[in-house]
Amino acid sequence: MTTTLTLEKFLPYRLSVASNAVSSRISGAYRKRFGLRIPEWRLITILAETASATPASLGDATRMDKIAISRAAAALIERGLIAADDNPADGRSHFLSLTEDGRALYADIAPMALAAEAELFASFTVDERNTLETLLRRVEAAALNSGGGPD
Amino acid sequence: MTTTLTLEKFLPYRLSVASNAVSSRISGAYRKRFGLRIPEWRLITILAETASATPASLGDATRMDKIAISRAAAALIERGLIAADDNPADGRSHFLSLTEDGRALYADIAPMALAAEAELFASFTVDERNTLETLLRRVEAAALNSGGGPD
DNA sequence: TATTGTTATACTCTATAACTATA
DNA sequence: TATAGTTATAGAGTATAACAATA
Numbered sequence: 001m002t003t004t005l006t007l008e009k010f011l012p013y014r015l016s017v018a019s020n021a022v023s024s025r026i027s028g029a030y031r032k033r034f035g036l037r038i039p040e041w042r043l044i045t046i047l048a049e050t051a052s053a054t055p056a057s058l059g060d061a062t063r064m065d066k067i068a069i070s071r072a073a074a075a076l077i078e079r080g081l082i083a084a085d086d087n088p089a090d091g092r093s094h095f096l097s098l099t100e101d102g103r104a105l106y107a108d109i110a111p112m113a114l115a116a117e118a119e120l121f122a123s124f125t126v127d128e129r130n131t132l133e134t135l136l137r138r139v140e141a142a143a144l145n146s147g148g149g150p151d
Numbered sequence: 152m153t154t155t156l157t158l159e160k161f162l163p164y165r166l167s168v169a170s171n172a173v174s175s176r177i178s179g180a181y182r183k184r185f186g187l188r189i190p191e192w193r194l195i196t197i198l199a200e201t202a203s204a205t206p207a208s209l210g211d212a213t214r215m216d217k218i219a220i221s222r223a224a225a226a227l228i229e230r231g232l233i234a235a236d237d238n239p240a241d242g243r244s245h246f247l248s249l250t251e252d253g254r255a256l257y258a259d260i261a262p263m264a265l266a267a268e269a270e271l272f273a274s275f276t277v278d279e280r281n282t283l284e285t286l287l288r289r290v291e292a293a294a295l296n297s298g299g300g301p302d
Numbered sequence: 303t304a305t306t307g308t309t310a311t312a313c314t315c316t317a318t319a320a321c322t323a324t325a
Numbered sequence: 326t327a328t329a330g331t332t333a334t335a336g337a338g339t340a341t342a343a344c345a346a347t348a
Binding site: 178218219241 | 337338339340341345346347348
């Protein structure tokens with residue numbers, strides 16, 4: 001019992017299809033109601049957790065590259081949702097943080113996001129949610145580490 | 152214990168990040184070596200399983216919309232990997248099936264895909280793999296059904 | 303009139319590369 | 326020379342809308 005390929009049971013396919021379905025449903029809400037795209041939403045969430053961070057550390061925290069961070073930050077700054085302050089330790093960098101408007105927006109979005117998540121996982125027990133989270137972290141780590149990178 | 156939003160524990164985020172990491176690693180292989188994109192790869196796999204199918208049934212089987220099916224099929228037909236035959240029951244439709252070249256390509260790709268999957272899930276027990284598959288199916292179903300569709 | 307499939311168009315996410323400015 | 330960040334450009338996946346052909 002090993003080596004028959006069935007798309008329905010192929011886990012990369014299952015992951016992609018599930019992620020796409022979830023992203024469509026969840027991101028639709030904050031895109032339409034708040035005009036936020038996923039990278040922007042991630043930045044706001046991390047900044048609500050960490051108060052102030054450089055683009056580089058935001059990249060680490062959100063698994064997005066510097067281009068995505070740069071674009072998302074520019075969009076949020078233009079809307080007055082985050083602010084950039086000088087980084088005294090490094091003139092090339094800067095500190096990003098939520099403005100008052102950004103905090104107010106976050107206060108509106110966060111409950112909605114949690115409610116949407118709760119609805120999606122309504123049939124899951126706490127154990128099942130934790131199991132899914134753990135398994136996803138393990139697959140992610142394997143995907144990032146295996147194969148030794150691009151050849 | 153409920154309502155604090157932490158990006159790291161937000162399951163839509165975990166799903167997206169894991170799926171992206173896995174897709175990058177897996178799809179890179181058959182894109183670079185075989186010149187296949189994901190929708191094309193899915194079509195080939197399904198056709199290897201089902202022998203012959205209309206675009207509509209391929210859409211159902213691969214969770215892709217008719218545009219993606221149409222484009223992927225056109226690319227594969229141009230490369231001589233699949234063939235289109237008339238559908239006697241409906242002149243608007245047609246039957247798609249693998250050519251000999253398509254079958255030969257599939258015979259090359261399938262073991263590689265299975266090996267890549269095996270490497271990604273090397274640390275997983277069979278139970279863990281099955282659990283992940285089941286949980287992903289349940290989330291996907293919830294995402295497709297919840298909320299009653301776009302508003 | 304409704305449905306199958308194609309084409310045009312556009313949006314989102316991501317990635318590669320070239321560039322600016324600091325270190 | 327190397328690094329932090331920006332900008333230009335492009336590729337991949339997906340979606341909406343208009344269209345052609347057939348039912």
